[in-house]
Amino acid sequence: MDVDAFVLAHRRTWDRLEQLVKRRRRLTGAEVDELVDLYQRVSTHLSMVRAASADPVVVGRLSGLVAQARSAVTSAHAPLWREFARFWKVSFPVVAYRSRRWWLSTAVVFLVVSAVIALWVSGSPEVRASIGTPDELDQLINNDFASYYSENPAGSFALQVWVNNAWVSLQCLGFAILLGIPIPYILFQNAANLGVNAGLMFGAGKGDIFLGLITPHGLLELTAVFLAAGAGMRLGWTVISPGDRPRGQALAEQGRAIGAVAGGLVAVLLVSGLIEALVTPSPLPTAARIGIGVAVEIAFLAYIFHFGRRAERAGETGDVEHAPDVVPTG
Numbered sequence: 001m002d003v004d005a006f007v008l009a010h011r012r013t014w015d016r017l018e019q020l021v022k023r024r025r026r027l028t029g030a031e032v033d034e035l036v037d038l039y040q041r042v043s044t045h046l047s048m049v050r051a052a053s054a055d056p057v058v059v060g061r062l063s064g065l066v067a068q069a070r071s072a073v074t075s076a077h078a079p080l081w082r083e084f085a086r087f088w089k090v091s092f093p094v095v096a097y098r099s100r101r102w103w104l105s106t107a108v109v110f111l112v113v114s115a116v117i118a119l120w121v122s123g124s125p126e127v128r129a130s131i132g133t134p135d136e137l138d139q140l141i142n143n144d145f146a147s148y149y150s151e152n153p154a155g156s157f158a159l160q161v162w163v164n165n166a167w168v169s170l171q172c173l174g175f176a177i178l179l180g181i182p183i184p185y186i187l188f189q190n191a192a193n194l195g196v197n198a199g200l201m202f203g204a205g206k207g208d209i210f211l212g213l214i215t216p217h218g219l220l221e222l223t224a225v226f227l228a229a230g231a232g233m234r235l236g237w238t239v240i241s242p243g244d245r246p247r248g249q250a251l252a253e254q255g256r257a258i259g260a261v262a263g264g265l266v267a268v269l270l271v272s273g274l275i276e277a278l279v280t281p282s283p284l285p286t287a288a289r290i291g292i293g294v295a296v297e298i299a300f301l302a303y304i305f306h307f308g309r310r311a312e313r314a315g316e317t318g319d320v321e322h323a324p325d326v327v328p329t330g
Helices: 002-021 029-052 056-074 079-100 100-122 123-131 132-147 154-178 183-203 207-240 247-278 286-313
Strands: none
Touching: 002 029, 002 056, 029 056, 079 100, 079 207, 079 247, 079 286, 100 123, 100 207, 100 286, 123 132, 123 183, 132 154, 132 183, 132 207, 154 183, 154 207, 154 247, 183 207, 207 247, 207 286, 247 286
16 A cells, blocks of 8 residues: 555545544534544544554554544543443553563562662671661661651651652653663662661661561552552563564553553552551551551452453453554644
8 A cells, every 4th residue: 555645545534534523512413424424434544554554653643533533423431430440440450460570570679689788788787887877777776767657647647658659659650761771770779778777677686676667568568669660661661672563552552551550559559658657657566567568468469460360361451442553643
């Protein structure tokens, strides 16, 4: 197919359909009939272009136009509750599930790095001395680490934690536009901070206090960060290696998937923040606090793997329904 000739031959039809779609609420009866007819014809054009050409600009324009015309013709505005249910049953879990190799690998590397740093700090007085003076370390180990979770009112502390964790996760997602290159550095900073604190507390014989305060909220919190980092790096890799799809199409699909991850993590990190503000500093026994954290983590992973696997088997990708095939172009 000569794409340029095909575009020249049918451009007027496409432009007319676009005009009708923009005026969908003010159409006469004849114009409604024309809209339906043009929608069917342009849908055929889209099928022809897809079969004979990989031109992403033409395919993208026609995909978007057909999707808009379909909505105008069918008036298919799904109820808000249906979109909400689809997001939590399909969009978010399937994107997380399809990215599982990325964020599970990220989790393993992160925890290994943290453990190595913790062992290094706990086993070396010289390293601990380089971190702070004896008085500073004593203040951190015997006071500051534990008081951090209870020195502020629970409500304001939960908001503070939520905003901080959301910022770290959004950084991971946002840096996907830079091919995900800065993400490992962000993760290393957080792994180093966790490892240093663990090393200081274990080195002082207070590992039980450390685990009792970190575990309840940390499991879900770190899982959210790993998921954000994995999704961000996956998008970056898609730019480098789009597979057998046009790079624009692959990037558009993964970019919209990033939106699903961001929306889901807002709620996940809110739960984590509430646990950190209400459960971590509570007078409950350590075993009970840790048990709550473990139960929430298991529930979240079960949710992702159950709904994500089911949605993937149904052919879902987490992309929006009737989405255009490529990143929109002017």
